[in-house]
Amino acid sequence: MWRPEPSDTDLPFRIAEAGLDRDALLDAYRRMCLIRVFEEAIRDRYWTGKTDEFNMAVGPIRGEIHLAVGQEAVAVAVCAQLTDDDAVVSTHRAHHHAIAKGVDPARLAAEIFGKVTGLCRGKGGEMHLFSRNKRFFNSGIVGASYPQAAGAAFSFLYQEDRNVAVAFSGEGAANHGTFAETLNIAALWQLPLVIVIEDNLYADSTPKWAAQATNHHYQRAQSHNIPAYLVDGMDIVDVHEAARDAVNRARDGYGPTVVEAVCYRFRGHFEGDPGGYRTREEVELWERLDPISRLARRLQRLEWADDETLTELRRSAAAEAVEAIRFAEQSPLPNPVEALTGVFA
């Protein structure tokens, strides 16, 4: 299913095939680090006040938090193909997509903290993030991303502006009727749509084997005459290669593509989920495929970056994340009267 880890001789070829070069990979490395550190900082603040007794209602961040630690490569590789005018519709697990799409981490953090400086003035929360200037939004309703991205794709086609729409989803979401319905319409109308399925093997506590009649969803895309890729979601080069083809096809008027990236979330479905439905060994096995350290090792093997360069990239990413969290923490909460405004435009 996965390609073998590229050998030293194969690696430059694969990288070139993917349209990547040293600068692009260093940039991807930094962006993945930014997402990782950002999410770790969010996790840290989320647990403030919750460690003695877990209670979603207390602490500086309330409600649910869905981290994508381990899945950064998919978001970064896909969004590297996009411009600000391309649309991304994401899911309940959205931090990595948002940051990869260029959404300001400070305003993202502020929204997660429920602050008035947040993306949505504190009204949305992490499952309802909206950034109009980055053409980004998500939903806490599983399966909602496909038709909405298809709608953006329809709009782009109609307005003839060569933009592309991307729907991110989990593998669990693809069992929803919206996936099948969207495949049909997208193929029928040849929409500039890329559906990216992050197959992290679980939908909440439900393993894939308990919920899917096919091993992979890309098989279903093919039944609609939609080209589809199955890629190693822990390998940024592999995702990049498929994503580039998919986005180029869409932009050039050749219709939709499905990219299914096999990956793994290192944390629970939500923070507070002890994950008793997976074994420790399984988690540790996947942790060895960590997309960030994997890329770091390759950059070193290619002698494109030494320890010092990588450390500097990590440091600058961490500084940006720290600044984002600081901004969020120091921002004011919204005035309660705002609760009653903004239902209608």
Place this chain on the structure above:
Amino acid sequence: MRMLRGIAPAISEAIDQEMAESPNTVVLGEDVTYWGAVFGFTAGLQEKYGRDRVIDTPIAEQTFMGLAVGAAATGMRPVVSLMFVDFLGTCFDQIYNHLAKNHYMSGGQYRMPVTVVTAVGGGYGDAGQHSELLYGLFAHVPGIKVVVPSTAYDAKGLTATALADPNPVVVFGHKLLTGHPGMPFEGEEEDVPTDPYSVPFGLAAIRRAGIDVTIVATALMVRRSLEAAARLADDGISAEVIDVRTLVPLDSATLVASARKTGRVLLVDEDYASFGTTGELAFRIQAGAFDRLTAPIRRVAVPDVPMPYSEPLERAVIPSVAQIVDEARALTGVPATAG
């Protein structure tokens, strides 16, 4: 008897006792095995009855709700978990066009003995798509019974009644009453009989007797209204608190009798204010008690805005004890105290 913490173990016990008796009762829904439907409504059932009868479905609400319709039409008694009520948009067609109507439209040929259990309520920061009540939408549609328990005792007994009912029933379990770890808990530990028992539909419960004002509430709002009533007593206001228990069928008689006694009615609801439960309750009460009402009926409900995320915003829209106290004072003509 033993102590139970919350409505979730009470509901799962009722399902358990029904499954033991009725081989054609199965549980369908997302994460009903490992998580017990997230909040524990189906906890422990898979261990006892296996995956043949407690079935994790794919994330496909429209289809598993439709499965319940088809299975009920052919001799089964499905219990369906709709994880959060806010997901009803993904399956409402199967509920209101089929589950609710098939018995009537078939001229009585097809019964729909389906029990839907769903989690409702906000107050812990889960925002716009995971915090709603929405029972007014279900109650609006003819053919669906609507159960809104506020105590573990009622939750078990009303669920037992739901499971025995030949009609579709939706049991709304308030998250802040489930007793589930991770959720704030506003209920209290209760003595709940281990033996099976049922609580009839259509019978409201007077949780506290009073003479000055009638407070009508459901689920979590019953708890908050009782707390408000205790504070009102300090001001010399005697509030009667009525727990509606089932919206469909609705016990109008108890509500009207209380309204006729006190002359003043405050409706407290965590569902949206307009065109819903409070409006219907007010209609029924005035129809039977108009000549005895000494003031217009008032309500405290979620104003017509989606549930906001940020804590001060969320707090501003979900009815609080203080708000209930203030409204009751206003209704009885006692000025609100500062703060």
